[in-house]
Amino acid sequence: MGGVSGATQAPRERDGARADFLLELRSEEIPARMQARARADLAALFAAELAKAGLEAGEIETFATPRRLALIARDLPLETAALAEEIKGPRTTAPAQAIEGFLRKTGLAREQLIERDGAWFARIERPGRRAADVLAEAIPAIIRAFPWPKSMRWGAASVSTESLRWVRPLQGIVAMLGEEVVPVEIAGVRSGAVTAGHRFHHPGPVTLGGARDYVEALRAARVVVDPEERARLIREGAAKAAAEAGLVLAGDEGLVAENAGLTEWPVALLGGFDPAFLDVPREVIQLTMRTNQKYFSCNDRSGDLAPAFVCIANIEATDGGAAIVEGNRKVLAARLADARFFWEQDLKVRLEEQAKKLSGIVFHEKLGTVADKVERVAKLARWLVEQGIVKPLPSRGGVGTGPVAAADGAPHIPHPPTPSPEGEGEAGRLADLAEHAARLAKADLVTGLVGEFPELQGIIGGHLARAQGEPAEVADAIRDHYKPVGHGDDVPTAPVTVAVSLADKLDTLTCFFGIDEKPTGSRDPFALRRAALGINSLTFRSDLRLSQISVLKEAVAQAPIFGPDSDSFTTFELIYGHGFSDGESRSDAELEDRRRIEQLADQVVAFIIDRLKVQQREAGVRHDLIDAVFALGEEDDLVRLLARVKALQAFVETKEGADLLAGYKRAANILKKEGWPPAAPAPQGGEGKEGRGGEGAAPSYPPEPEEAALIAALDAAEPRASAAVAAEDFAGAMSALATLRAPVDAFFDNVTVNDPDPAKREARLDLLLRIRDAVHRVADFSKIEG
Amino acid sequence: MASAPPSFQQLILTLHDYWSARGCLILQPYDMEMGAGTFHPATTLRALGPDPWNAAFVQPCRRPTDGRYGENPNRLQHYYQYQVVLKPSPPDLQELYLGSLEAIGIDFSAHDIRFVEDDWESPTLGAWGLGWEVWCDGMEVTQFTYFQQMGGFDCRPVAGELTYGLERLAMYIQARDNVYDLAFNDAGVTYGDVFLENEREMSTWNFELADTGRLFDLFRKAEAECRACLDAGLPIPAYEQAIKASHVFNLLNARGVVSVAERQAYIGRVRDLAKGACQSWMEKHGWAA
Numbered sequence A: 001m002g003g004v005s006g007a008t009q010a011p012r013e014r015d016g017a018r019a020d021f022l023l024e025l026r027s028e029e030i031p032a033r034m035q036a037r038a039r040a041d042l043a044a045l046f047a048a049e050l051a052k053a054g055l056e057a058g059e060i061e062t063f064a065t066p067r068r069l070a071l072i073a074r075d076l077p078l079e080t081a082a083l084a085e086e087i088k089g090p091r092t093t094a095p096a097q098a099i100e101g102f103l104r105k106t107g108l109a110r111e112q113l114i115e116r117d118g119a120w121f122a123r124i125e126r127p128g129r130r131a132a133d134v135l136a137e138a139i140p141a142i143i144r145a146f147p148w149p150k151s152m153r154w155g156a157a158s159v160s161t162e163s164l165r166w167v168r169p170l171q172g173i174v175a176m177l178g179e180e181v182v183p184v185e186i187a188g189v190r191s192g193a194v195t196a197g198h199r200f201h202h203p204g205p206v207t208l209g210g211a212r213d214y215v216e217a218l219r220a221a222r223v224v225v226d227p228e229e230r231a232r233l234i235r236e237g238a239a240k241a242a243a244e245a246g247l248v249l250a251g252d253e254g255l256v257a258e259n260a261g262l263t264e265w266p267v268a269l270l271g272g273f274d275p276a277f278l279d280v281p282r283e284v285i286q287l288t289m290r291t292n293q294k295y296f297s298c299n300d301r302s303g304d305l306a307p308a309f310v311c312i313a314n315i316e317a318t319d320g321g322a323a324i325v326e327g328n329r330k331v332l333a334a335r336l337a338d339a340r341f342f343w344e345q346d347l348k349v350r351l352e353e354q355a356k357k358l359s360g361i362v363f364h365e366k367l368g369t370v371a372d373k374v375e376r377v378a379k380l381a382r383w384l385v386e387q388g389i390v391k392p393l394p395s396r397g398g399v400g401t402g403p404v405a406a407a408d409g410a411p412h413i414p415h416p417p418t419p420s421p422e423g424e425g426e427a428g429r430l431a432d433l434a435e436h437a438a439r440l441a442k443a444d445l446v447t448g449l450v451g452e453f454p455e456l457q458g459i460i461g462g463h464l465a466r467a468q469g470e471p472a473e474v475a476d477a478i479r480d481h482y483k484p485v486g487h488g489d490d491v492p493t494a495p496v497t498v499a500v501s502l503a504d505k506l507d508t509l510t511c512f513f514g515i516d517e518k519p520t521g522s523r524d525p526f527a528l529r530r531a532a533l534g535i536n537s538l539t540f541r542s543d544l545r546l547s548q549i550s551v552l553k554e555a556v557a558q559a560p561i562f563g564p565d566s567d568s569f570t571t572f573e574l575i576y577g578h579g580f581s582d583g584e585s586r587s588d589a590e591l592e593d594r595r596r597i598e599q600l601a602d603q604v605v606a607f608i609i610d611r612l613k614v615q616q617r618e619a620g621v622r623h624d625l626i627d628a629v630f631a632l633g634e635e636d637d638l639v640r641l642l643a644r645v646k647a648l649q650a651f652v653e654t655k656e657g658a659d660l661l662a663g664y665k666r667a668a669n670i671l672k673k674e675g676w677p678p679a680a681p682a683p684q685g686g687e688g689k690e691g692r693g694g695e696g697a698a699p700s701y702p703p704e705p706e707e708a709a710l711i712a713a714l715d716a717a718e719p720r721a722s723a724a725v726a727a728e729d730f731a732g733a734m735s736a737l738a739t740l741r742a743p744v745d746a747f748f749d750n751v752t753v754n755d756p757d758p759a760k761r762e763a764r765l766d767l768l769l770r771i772r773d774a775v776h777r778v779a780d781f782s783k784i785e786g
Numbered sequence B: 001m002a003s004a005p006p007s008f009q010q011l012i013l014t015l016h017d018y019w020s021a022r023g024c025l026i027l028q029p030y031d032m033e034m035g036a037g038t039f040h041p042a043t044t045l046r047a048l049g050p051d052p053w054n055a056a057f058v059q060p061c062r063r064p065t066d067g068r069y070g071e072n073p074n075r076l077q078h079y080y081q082y083q084v085v086l087k088p089s090p091p092d093l094q095e096l097y098l099g100s101l102e103a104i105g106i107d108f109s110a111h112d113i114r115f116v117e118d119d120w121e122s123p124t125l126g127a128w129g130l131g132w133e134v135w136c137d138g139m140e141v142t143q144f145t146y147f148q149q150m151g152g153f154d155c156r157p158v159a160g161e162l163t164y165g166l167e168r169l170a171m172y173i174q175a176r177d178n179v180y181d182l183a184f185n186d187a188g189v190t191y192g193d194v195f196l197e198n199e200r201e202m203s204t205w206n207f208e209l210a211d212t213g214r215l216f217d218l219f220r221k222a223e224a225e226c227r228a229c230l231d232a233g234l235p236i237p238a239y240e241q242a243i244k245a246s247h248v249f250n251l252l253n254a255r256g257v258v259s260v261a262e263r264q265a266y267i268g269r270v271r272d273l274a275k276g277a278c279q280s281w282m283e284k285h286g287w288a289a
Helices: A032-053 A096-106 A131-145 A211-220 A227-244 A253-260 A275-279 A282-292 A322-348 A351-360 A370-386 A425-441 A448-452 A459-467 A472-480 A495-514 A528-541 A548-558 A572-576 A588-617 A623-630 A638-652 A655-673 A705-726 A730-738 A741-750 A758-776 B008-021 B093-103 B166-174 B191-209 B212-231 B235-254 B260-284
Strands: A018-027 A060-065 A068-077 A083-091 A114-116 A119-126 A170-177 A189-192 A194-196 A205-207 A267-272 A296-299 A305-313 A362-364 B053-062 B078-087 B113-117 B120-122 B127-136 B139-150 B160-165
Touching: A018 A032, A018 A131, A018 A194, A018 A211, A032 A060, A032 A068, A032 A131, A032 A227, A032 A253, A032 B113, A060 A227, A068 A211, A083 A096, A096 A119, A131 A170, A170 A194, A205 A211, A227 A253, A227 A267, A227 A296, A227 A305, A267 A322, A275 A282, A275 A305, A275 A322, A282 A296, A282 A305, A282 A322, A282 A459, A305 A322, A322 A448, A322 A459, A322 B139, A351 A370, A351 A425, A351 A459, A362 A370, A370 A425, A370 A495, A370 A548, A425 A459, A425 A472, A425 A495, A448 A459, A459 A472, A472 A495, A495 A528, A495 A548, A495 A588, A528 A588, A528 A638, A548 A572, A548 A588, A572 A588, A588 A623, A588 A638, A623 A638, A638 A655, A638 A730, A655 A730, A655 A741, A655 A758, A705 A730, A705 A741, A705 A758, B008 B053, B008 B078, B008 B093, B008 B166, B078 B166, B078 B191, B093 B113, B093 B139, B093 B160, B139 B166, B160 B166, B191 B235, B212 B235, B212 B260, B235 B260
Parallel strands: A170 A189
Antiparallel strands: A018 A068, A018 A170, A060 A068, A083 A119, A114 A119, A194 A205, A267 A305, A296 A305, B053 B078, B078 B160, B113 B127, B120 B127, B127 B139, B139 B160
16 A cells, blocks of 8 residues: 555456546544544445445455545446346236236336246346446445544534534545546535645645545645555664664654554654663653653663654754754653652652552552552462462572662662561562562552552552562562453562562452452443452462362452442451461351351352463364363362363373263263252262272172173272372373263164163163263263363 | 733733624623533523524633642643534534634744544533534633533523633643733733732632532432522522532532532532523423423
């Protein structure tokens, strides 16, 4: 696209005359973010209108600038094809009313009907239409139907709310088929051959010859209509401007596209700012430049942020851009001065002091303040370490690097955390650091800088912690504890960070589930799906071994969900004086509360598993197999669960696995049909249904050879499968199951289950039960689809 | 740019001349505290209904939380907006606007003017519109809005609203980095001479001194007074009380005594008052469908 010019391409030979069609819809400035989508919508709507009329164009190109949306359709036939169709009517012997009905329907007279094979046929001819007429109807239809994400009314016509809506006031329409104007009028705007050039470089009218000179005529009027070409000019121009100053542009395609949507004639200009501002965290500077000013940032040769920016102007200024650069420099300086003011203020207050103010910020009206949340997260982060779920990194022989040097050069932990009972040792230190980091993690929410730049929460806290002499692991944990945020974001691996991040997300999930604020459909205002995905990613990335259920029970026990009203945030711990996992239940009320907690933990685990299915879909892991393993009710360690699922998937996708699945389903169907095992009265002597067909129970009659073989196979496979599962050798468990495939098939082929002898029937039904139970040692095959 | 850039007061006079010549009534500021020129009844109420309305005026704006005790070169708790309202929005509104920039001395061959998407919404007025912030060399100098709704009513027809930030524009034209250094006139009086002490004292009062008990009381009284006016079918005094409540709420906010949870509730109460006044105005003129 772009740079297309010159004569119309030769029409295709097959049919009649063709011409290129140009449509330009000129308006006041279209938001940059809407332009790409608008081009696609214009092409789609246009193609649909053509198809409706039976017209077919060659290539369709679209263009967009801030002030115009345009389309060129190549090789449009000047006439639609004449259509002739034959419609079959009633038989010639049909009653008169049927024939009259057919005539009414087709609009023909009796003598125009054709008789063939004993039936009437109507032959209807539709003459071709002029493409110009088709287009004259299509253009208003396209404009009226255009799906702008936000549109508006304007001008005198807007006295009616039915007046035309467009993204911004529509100013002009160019519609030309070949060199002829297609006459159109909508909302007082009439089509013509005249458009406008660059707002300042070429304020006068630009008369077009048609599609053939559209791109070049506008280029001459200082408008580059192709957004990709503008993007290229910006990309290259910005890189060149930086390179000329000995700097390296920080590439940013989002910024390239945005600037391309803000300019018709992009010109890259380099400016600088006072290096004194570099004291401010670089993320703040970059964010200000990027989001507020749409500037590119630059690095020096060693990769450090340089005190420079590249802005994209929409004009070739008479002074070479000096005044523009100076104006932009001033705006940036004002913004950076404000940021530096906040940074300096924030540096003066220790994060511990800031954290105290969190008791004044409501986290959620039913869940207390942010300070309450911090308290819960700190406890849970420590607990995760003390339980050995989050461990020190073995390879680095510790929890990370030591404390950073404070400004005076001495290592310095400002307020050494209280040593834990098992004070010595890396795990003890890790627990202390995790708790300490959790207590500071949200403190930056009350800083001035985060007030100005909310999207830098965490990052600012990390910088402040470092500058205030906190240990590096603590500063990193504060910085990264919100991660991962969505797909593709970095997943932390530093143990302190993992503990805080995991605790924060577990707390969020359990608390909101506890007050029944679960995501529904597209509504997820508290980003609980993201929290669950984060828990999964952290777990897999660091290979964390934990029972989700027991961890969640711990989290729930600290969650403020027991308050009788929103003013009191009672927790399990506060009521009973001990956590969920320690202490004996002393009362019915406590037992009831434990039951509630267990229910809630089950719900949250199911939600996490649900997210796991979504997350693993891309990796090709089947959701039904996740269900099949999870349904056993014994697997809530995600790492083990996924390993088991993957082994299962490898197995069921083999022929042996598929056959065993078929055998299993056959057994399960028979059991269901026969109502086996029968609903017994209360099990006696401790022998439940599990015991019915248990190992070694020999039949009371001489078994058929296939029956005996199956019993032997089960006797061998059952302990093997169980042992393999216990050893987390899931491939081994699958191969144990695989040994059942042939005996199961042979059994079904040669042995009648429903034997007239009730003793044989019962024994064989029990045998089917054994097959099912043996398979269930690995996975609940009834959940497997297909 | 011309050799001697216009002073702050000359800037206002030039805009008055420009818009007066284009058919605008030149009104005076409304004599109540408000957060933006949009609150002036010549914008809010006149944007409703079918009658044409073209007006331009300066409106002092109060933003208590933006106070910086006179120590920040760009932020003020009291500043001026130049407001133009044109109903229905004329087809050449962008050209008219650019003409005003030329009139105050901006040279389009050396400066970069851009219309950058900025949708406007006022939760306290129940109003929204589409438009842009206008950039001059990267600095936002004007809010340009086509009102779509006001007080919950569709604008029929739509009004165009231009809001110039006068101090910013003057800092730009006069090439000053500090608002207090602006030339207020051509005789050596600066903006700081006029307003620096004002900013210091008002910041102290806004942030430290304003009696929150009395402010809460004032809010309730304004609310009650507004209701009484609405009951009496008097939209204009009702609207004034809505403006008063809105400003008192802004002061309470600056004193830091409105919690996040309460904030939404207060905004909702102000919106109810403003919408009530708009409703009453529409009914009184027979425009409410």
